[in-house]
Amino acid sequence: MCTQPLQAAERMSAPFLTANTGNPGLCPGTVRLEEEVVGWLRELYHAPLHGAGGMVVSGGTEANITALWLARNISGQKEVVVPRSAHFSVAKALDLLSLKPRWVETGPDGRVNVEGVRKAVTSRTALIVAVGGSTELGVVDPIDEISEIALHRGTRLHVDAAFGGFVLPFMEVAKGRTYPFDFAAPGVTSLSVDPHKMGGAPIPAGALLLRNWEEIRAISVESPYLSAPTLSSLYGTRPSRNVAAIFSAMSLQGRRGYQRTVQRVLELTRTIAESGREMGLEPVIEPVLNIVALRHRDPVAIQNQMLRRGWDVSAIREPRAIRFVVMPHASAPMVRKMLKDLAWVVREIPN
Ligand SMILES: Cc1ncc(COP(=O)(O)O)c(C=O)c1O
Structure with a gap:
């Protein structure tokens, strides 16, 4: 799922080799670039202008682990409703965070069974995961219907669009065939996307977006020796090179x-x-x-x-x-x- 990145994006990111986005006071330029990247993605995925936010991460695995980590800390619950078609990084996150999966089977079209999701949600649910472009077949779960379940049950909903995130918004779809997958569905609380897959950025380049960025506090820790009082990411030292690479890849290609x-x-x-x-x-x-x-x-x-x-x-x-x-x-x-x-x-x- 990776490809030849844009050479210009590689070149333009080279001067950032020693910069650390994890120490924002020392690297204010990369913090600005990260804000630009997040702003672009927020608009692309119909996240609210006020309140939504995000961060650049190393890829879909880190984004998914962080989404489950947040959900566990915010909800205090231990169960995650997961489609069988979910990427194995979700299984990794479940194991790391001692969360329990409630697996839901997929139908003949490869999409998760919505009734199965409805039945699997309980008062112990921390999060529902849905897939915006599955790894094996490239199918998109019925995220608008799952969003309704999440809203109705007051449960979080994470969309893994690591692969589909740079395809779905740019597809010309036949009339009547749409694939809602992003924050336009009001129940979606977080979304993963990988610019290093279809975005043209070099590896490692992922992003996690939240409808309500304030929630990131649920995973914040004090970072006494750094230039910011708290750190809210899985990585400590965070490469700035990928921030610059994503910024370059997106600016150079644009929607067209x-x-x-x-x-x-x-x-x-x-x-x-x-x-x-x-x-x-x-x-x-x-x-x-x-x-x-x-x-x-x-x-x-x-x-x-x-x-x-x-x-x-x-x-x-x-x-x-x-x-x-x-x-x-x-x-x-x-x-x-x-x-x-x-x-x-x-x-x-x-x-
Ligand atoms: C849907 C999906 N999610 C997550 C991942 C994991 O991404 P990464 O390998 O960048 O951590 C992949 C990788 O193929 C994927 O297809």
């Missing part, structure tokens, strides 16, 4: 640039889905984002053979399928060449 990239990768994704069908490999779901999974009885064998030809595709076990993530470095000629090799491999290992 992201729209162009997203349109291009989605077209390539559709090409792979159609060609797969012609080879007798049915897509597990009609692709929503730039991820497509094609059913095959032995995806690992296909994966190994493709790797020998230089193509890094992945295998999923349930259902058995070969998974392609079409990142911005992919071009039409590259995809044509890959499909030619895939057709050859599928002839050797028939479905």
Whole structure:
């Protein structure tokens, strides 16, 4: 899910190699840049102008851990309602924070079962997690419906849009097909997004946004020897280079640039889905984002053979399928060449 970052963003971030966003009094410039980045993301994800805020983190894992940490401290509860499709970083966070999962199954379309979520929420719930672009299939949970449950039950709702966050806002969707996933749904209390995935920023670059930034106090600790009285992040020393890189990547591409990239990768994704069908490999779901999974009885064998030809595709076990993530470095000629090799491999290992 990572790609060639924008070279200009890499270059522009180089002077920040020694700056530490975790010591804001010493590095006021990077603090300003972080505010700019958060402002841009706040607008993109329809977070309220007053009250919402966020911070740059190392990636989706740190953002998810922080969201669960906050939810536990604010609610004092121990249960988290989690879709089966959630990224494994949520399992890590549950373990680290001694929280208990209430797993909810997904339906045939890969989205979490809303009735399952409704039933799993209890008075012990600290948080509901929903996925804004799942890692395996790229599907978006029905976040507007889950938001209603969260509001009705007075529960927090965290959206993991680590992958989808730089795709969904830039997609041209057919009439009547929208994918609400952000703070426009009033029950959403926090959101993760990874500029190092589809945002064009170099690794490590993630962000966590909160509808009510004041809540960050729930994880604040005193930081006596630093230039700020308290620190409210998992990392202590925080690289400023990624703040500058995200700022550069977003300023250089702008909404138009992201729209162009997203349109291009989605077209390539559709090409792979159609060609797969012609080879007798049915897509597990009609692709929503730039991820497509094609059913095959032995995806690992296909994966190994493709790797020998230089193509890094992945295998999923349930259902058995070969998974392609079409990142911005992919071009039409590259995809044509890959499909030619895939057709050859599928002839050797028939479905
Ligand atoms: C939906 C989702 N959340 C979280 C993560 C974890 O992100 P990272 O590896 O940047 O920590 C990923 C990574 O693929 C992801 O797809």
